[in-house]
Amino acid sequence: MGKKVLIQNARAIVTCDQNDTVCRNADILVNGPEIESIGPSLSGTEQAEGAEVIDATGMLIYPGLINTHHHFFQTFVRNLITIDYANMTVPEWIAKIYKIFQAIDDDVIYYSSLTAMADLIKHGCTAAFDHQYCYTDRTGKRPVDRQMEAADLLGIRYHAGRGTNTLPPESGSDMPVNMVETTEEFLDDCERLRKRYHDPRPFSMHQIVPSPCQPMNCRKETFVETVKYCRENGLRMHTHLGEGENEVMVRRWGKRTLEWAEEIGFVGPDVWIAHAWELTPEEWKTLARTGTGVSHCPTPALLGGFPILPIKDMQEAGVNISLGCDGSATNDGSSLLDSMRLGWMAQSYFSKSRGGAISPYDMLKIATVNGAKTLGRDDLGSLEPHKAADLFMIDSAKLELTGAIHDPKNLLARCGVTGYTDLTMVNGRVVWRNGTLTGVDEEKLSAEGEKVFDRVIKEPFHTFYSVS
Secondary structure: OOEEEEEEEEEEEEEOOOOOOOEEEEEEEOOEEEEEEEEEEHHHHHHOOOEEEEEEOOEEEEEOEEEEOOOHHHHHOOOOOOOHHHHHHHHHHHHHHHHOOOOOOHHHHHHHHHHHHHHHHOOOOOEEEEEEEEOOOOOOOOOOHHHHHHHHOOOOOEEEEEOOOOOOOHHHOOOOOHHHHHHHHHHHHHHHHHHHHHOOOHHHHHHHEEOOOOOHHHHHHEEEHHHHHHHHHOOEEEEEEEOOOOHHHHHOOOOOOOHHHHHHHHHOOEEEEEEEEOHHHHHHHHHHOOOOOOEOOHHHHHHHHOOOOOOOHHHHHHOOOEEOOOOOOHHHOOOOHHOOOOOOHHHHHHOOOOOOOHHHHHHHOOOOHHHHHOOOOOOOOOOOOOOOEEEEEEOOOOOOHOOOOHHHHHHHHHHOOOOOOOOEEEEEEEEEEOOOOOOOHHHHHHHHHHHHHHHHHOOOOOOOOOOO
């Protein structure tokens, strides 16, 4: 038997279950990592005997948010008006920012990951996938190891996307030569990480996802061998696809990227792609038919002026859409609550031309239920008995919420509830409460991270960080 926790007297529990149940004036009994029961007056029951009590009076409780695309290392390359993504083309941005990326070491990976993970936790995210493709001469093969170290310290559920770029610049890649690996190097390290960290069991805190960065910057063999390796070992796969690379792929291979990926088997219910804004309605059918998911990242799309996915139409076509923050260099933050708000507002902006928009509650389910499906986790995504105790709380007694709490399902994205949660729980453990990350010295970690940032990035690249 695990430690029991009774979350008592919540104003409302938005479960996101199949019936979209909202429990009013109810409790949640947590047993170890899982939810044992949800209902009124559980404190008087035999099963709750001896449980630690968390007073949730006035609280609105939601399933933990699930982030399905990010680049944690980029949190140390943020807030740069000298590399202004909003006013640059992607090639212009790459030409500048990769000068910095090449210098990153594994201390930057560790502290930048802590930065992103803390931001995620404080805004209700309990399970995060990161697409880690920053392998330099200075990081060696240590990035995922350092990220696992960071995830364990903060207590977030972490799916590590072991990325790679294998096509050298002379063959048409826009990756710097010292950030290019061989396919064999990549797969050897995937196997090392799988043996060390991958846990497919219910309530697992670590999983590994081989994730070639993008078809345009990898050898075809990298994708072919990744498909073979992942299907032999029961691993999921991820890549960037449909974000402006089709012209290059047609020129190089005579076909668009999704067709190229389908021919080599890099589609299926064990695959999801990031962005997909370049895909056509006909290609949505391919995604739906094969069960391939899409991580929608609204914040960088808005910042960069890229097309906004027609989520309603894609879902009606049968595509599973989840939510991602994306790289902090094209987002500048790691809040899924913020992404939910921006994502729903962007959908609403097109409602007249697209025949309607999804609801704010639909966006919540995209960030919870659909995220769990994307990661292959039937133990996450909703608040139900026997699912993981991953949740966050919002205090409804705040003055700014007066007159809006009658509909907790639609509240978050509709009313712009994007600040810190009052509590975040992962796997039955409180990791953030009352403005404090539990079990860590946040001020000390921040100071250590600033020193690493100054030494590795700010001082060597001072021209990018000089502002008048």
